[in-house]
Amino acid sequence: MAVARTRSVALVGVTGSCVEVEADVGNGLAGIHLIGLPDAALSEARERVRSALVNSHFPWPDARITVSLFPASVPKRGSQFDLAIAMAILGAAGVVPVAGVAAPFFLGELGLDGRLRPVRGVLPSVLSAAKQGDDVTVVVPAANAAEAALVPGVRVVPAPDLRRLVEWLRAGEFPPCPSPDPGPSPSGYPGEGFGESGRTGRADGRAGPGESGHTGRADGRAGPGESGHTGRADGRARSGEPGRTSPVDGHAGLDAEARAAFGQTGHPQPSPALHMATGVRPDVDLSDVVGQPMARRALEICAAGNHNLWMLGPPGTGKTLLAERLPTLLPDLELDHALEVTAIHSVAGALPPDSPMVFRPPFISPHHTATAAAIVGGGSSVVRPGAVSLAHRGILFMDEAPEFPSHVLDSLRQPLESGQVTVSRSAGSVTFPARFILVLAANPCPCAQPRDKGGGCQCSPKVRRRYLGRLSGPLLDRIDMKVTVARSSRRELMADRQFVETSETVAARVREARLRAAERLAGTPWRTNAEIPSAALHSRFRPSDAAMKPMTSCLDSGSLSARGLDRVVRVAWTLADLAGKARPDENETSAALALWLGLDP
Template sequence: MAVARTRSVALIGVSGRSVEVEADVGNGLAGIHLIGLPDAALSEARERVRSAMVNSRYPWPDARITISLFPASLPKRGSQFDLSIAVAILGASGVVPAERIAEPFFLGELGLDGRLRPVRGVLPAILGAAEQGDATVVVPAANAAEAALVPDVKVVPVADLRQLVEWLRRGEAPPEPVPDAAPATTRVLDRPAVDLSDVVGQPVARRALEVSAAGGHNLWMLGPPGTGKTLLAERLPTLLPDLALDHALEVTAIHSVAGVLPPQSPMMNRPPFVGPHHTATAAAIIGGGSSVVRPGAVSLAHRGVLFLDEAPEFPRHVLDALRQPLESGQVTVSRSVGSVTFPARFILVLAANPCPCAQADDQGANCRCTSTIKRRYLGRLSGPLLDRVDMKVTVARSSRRELMADRQFVESSKTVAERVLVARERAAKRLAGTPWRTNAEIPSSLLHADYRPPDDAMKPMTSCLDAGTLSARGLDRVVRVAWTLADLAGKSHPGEDETAAALSFWLGVSA
């Protein structure tokens, strides 16, 4: 008997860490012992691996088996280590050549009959393996499309343990696995396409949506129900350009770790849209978990849109927890098992009714909310949170005449998205050589140095600063929006018109 080594990958948040799996089959009381900080799911691998090997007609060693996962100080979680443990035991038993399993990475959960089941987090695991150089990764057939997204990595898809063993023995490429046939009753229905032209009677809100998409700015919409706040928010992703390759890999990796990656389209090249219910907990929004830390809604909305409908109904501590990711573009979740950092750079869209009863005074409805009740209701959105919202828009009810007149001015999402793309290209050209791609990402220090608007253009803001109606953080937000308005207008720098419009957006007095 001997020792065999192979490799797998442990996930820490959305980062993959290489793990060396050693198997020692030697003298002693028969049994299998797993060491190296395994969690409960990984400890159960003993029974799964044994049943998979026996049912695949391979001998189970009647000896003491010790499985070591290195580095021992790194916590290992999940069932993706099943395949590497089985291969290491087969190598130590002489069933497969030990030299054939030393270099590849093995990922996958074993069924009791030897079938290889898909696991979550394959994309970040493959990215972690790719950091080791020229890598070969064996994955379940169901994860093959996701694994193939990583360039310069040889992906070997297998359907079961027997197919893998025969490949290791012969040294030949395994045959392409046959995908499981979908049940005859299963039918995938495409979600009806949404378009900005569906929203009529809200020209200011549509303009704010365009500015938000062009610069990546946060938006707050206040108005009675039925005025189109939700319709507008749902159409914001249709104005955003496709994700760049590096951003697409980031977004796909997060959704893979969360286990919500669509199997039909492993690469997410469109900005995500996440709209949690107002009963969601802080862990659901920010991320968390007891033993396994999972990404929350702010990370699932990375490079996309996070929409909080009925925002004042969310618990205040949940809303205030958004302040840190809004500033830094990432969120760190600390638990007893350790700290995990997830990316979280998103466009925040808040929607709120003017009062708890949501009755509109301008339509003659019977609203009985006092000014104190209204102030307390909207006060759930704290000042520090609203200070991080670039634009505030009042969405009022439109009369029949206004609706009819506005129909000739509505534009399709495609038309507006073209202007957004041009504005983003102008911003990207201006920000070339920096790590930022949109105006919303420019840090405060550079806003008042390299990207400071002319003194004439700063006059509307300086007067508000003197009057105390504009904070220092608010000044930064206004300057960023002014740059976006200049990009949409095709100007080289913001003028007084752009800064005044950006200031009115920030103060919520746009008309």
């Protein structure tokens, strides 16, 4: 009997910490004892591990077993430690070589029959494991292999069950093993089984010991990405910037073998499976919306600069229709952004098995009965990301916004400013990224009946003010554009049909505008106009005095706040990008000011 050590990862939010799992099998009263701040789910691992070992035909040590999870000060939650605990016990009992289980990271939940079941948060866990050295091996359930293989430089071993894994460790190598087909790959190529030849068990596409070109991915290729990705919309490197690294993982890019998944520009090729991960319907198009030219224009500006939008109007005018088509105007996520979004959705358990990486901007639309914890994140024992984090790098659409409780709406104020949200509980604080486009839609009154043209609205001015008053002033101050969506007559609908454009046409203009912004922001950490901080807006990116004149007059009259001034300037830059101008002039600033005030520009 001896002490065996292996490694796993503890997740706190989307950040992982390396955990050393030690097992000691020694003299004493027979039993298993877990120490190291485990939660209830982890404390139940003793029963799962025992049943998995016995049903896999391995002897259970008739001795005192002590399992320690180091560091003890880090909270350990969930069932992903099952496999690491089992391997440490088997190593201490002499079933597998102690040296064979010391270096790899083991992630996965054990079934009572010894099968490995998928767990949440594999991508951020593997990202954290990759930081521990140059040659890292991670053993994951076969169902999580495609997600784990997105991380470069990590040897991913997909294991179907405990018995097969023990056989590999006894043999001193990780040969290929068959596993179920997880479905189509993100790049649109059909998924194939892990047991076929021509693949490797490594994320970098190289064969490991005893392997014959077997990869951990269902499509037979390394995770999507390319080395030295610049993070630019056009895929070119910025001046003085050799290449961007991911804020989540700190890696410069992914494997070169996956260039086909992202094309030559560094953007992924869409597939039908992606719509499951983003909540976007594949059959919607901006040309479906007729009779609202101003709202369609506002949507284009919103997509070009990542600006927030509020639409006010009676029911049936197309507010929800417009919001659902905003994702069709946005470009695909860049590599580092795709990793961020995928990590969040993996932790939340919202990552579909047939789409291991989220390529499209998410579209999240919570119901108006959602609580503050559901919106910003929370949980009593395990803190989960909320809607603002699930909408990171995408869109958060709040339909019927005045129906949300006021405190829920006001909880959006801090994430809108900082781009992240910190959830504090007695056990500690967890910070999730939350940089999203906020789209609000509201009826003008509770009855939502028109007041003109013989409408039947009976709401008093006091009732209307109280209804819209649920959207507080500080929240509306953070909305870049406010658009009134009115009902259209039959003549207006017929006349507008000849001016309707498809999403593809508008998205092309959005891409061009984002390219101009990317060139202007080269050498800075910002990519869109909405991200430019106030200090830079009033120094390097300050419009001319003539262009600032409409805004300064509103500042003097008190109708424009200092925060509102910043947001008007950002929208003005986006209007200039859409118009192909080098800098915004008075036309752009006046139009941006009208959009912020809710007037027709």
